Amino acid sequence: MKRIAMIVGSLRERSFNRQLAQAAAKLLEGRATVEFIDYRDVPFMNQDIEFPPPASVERVRAAISEADGLWVFTPEYNYSYPGVLKNLLDWLSRPVVAGDRATAVTREKKLALSSAAGSSGGAGARAKLAELAAALQMNLMKEPQVGVKLDRTAFETDVLALTDEMRAALAAEADAFLSHLEE
Numbered sequence: 581m582k583r584i585a586m587i588v589g590s591l592r593e594r595s596f597n598r599q600l601a602q603a604a605a606k607l608l609e610g611r612a613t614v615e616f617i618d619y620r621d622v623p624f625m626n627q628d629i630e631f632p633p634p635a636s637v638e639r640v641r642a643a644i645s646e647a648d649g650l651w652v653f654t655p656e657y658n659y660s661y662p663g664v665l666k667n668l669l670d671w672l673s674r675p676v677v678a679g680d681r682a683t684a685v686t687r688e689k690k691l692a693l694s695s696a697a698g699s700s701g702g703a704g705a706r707a708k709l710a711e712l713a714a715a716l717q718m719n720l721m722k723e724p725q726v727g728v729k730l731d732r733t734a735f736e737t738d739v740l741a742l743t744d745e746m747r748a749a750l751a752a753e754a755d756a757f758l759s760h761l762e763e
């Protein structure tokens with residue numbers, strides 16, 4: 581069974597993106613092994629502490645390295661993705677063996693993107709992540725990508741209630757990503 585690492589670009593406990601990722605994990609049940617990557621203890625990138633890397637970075641790199649693909653769920657912060665996600669990807673983009681860029685765990689890694697955000701549905705955040713993925717030579721599945729537009733009820737209740745249409749779109753993205761992983 582293929583292994584998928586889920587990265588949620590929000591540290592918030594009740595994160596809508598985490599709820600979306602959990603819904604995706606349910607849709608993948610029995611078809612892929614899913615692991616949520618906890619990166620709360622990864623420090624800010626600082627080249628003074630890059631080699632040897634902190635234990636938290638080693639742990640996350642090992643999980644990514646073992647995964648066949650990454651599925652990133654991102655909020656949109658000011659038309660981009662959050663700094664915590666950029667920091668994590670900066671660490672992952674760096675070589676494991678100093679000087680050998682081919683040893684970065686993101687290199688050629690298969691990637692799916694989804695988002696939950698305000699009126700944009702996170703399209704801006706995903707577009708910028710796609711640029712970053714190209715720079716890191718990741719293997720991005722360009723479509724489909726689910727973008728949930730959060731409504732007032734969601735913000736009032738902190739509960740992501742997916743419409744049938746959105747759940748079907750998420751299922752289609754899960755199916756497409758499983759196919760992408762087989763390619």
Ligand SMILES: Cc1cc2nc3c(=O)[nH]c(=O)nc-3n(C[C@H](O)[C@H](O)[C@H](O)COP(=O)(O)O)c2cc1C
Pocket residue numbers: 590591592594595596597598654655656657658659660696697698699700701702730
């Ligand atoms: C600093 C900041 C900037 C934001 N900027 C945007 C934005 O540009 N577009 C948007 O649709 N939502 C924006 N939002 C709203 C978030 O996308 C929304 O709160 C989302 O639920 C956060 O994701 P989470 O629930 O997974 O933590 C912003 C929120 C914050 C905290």
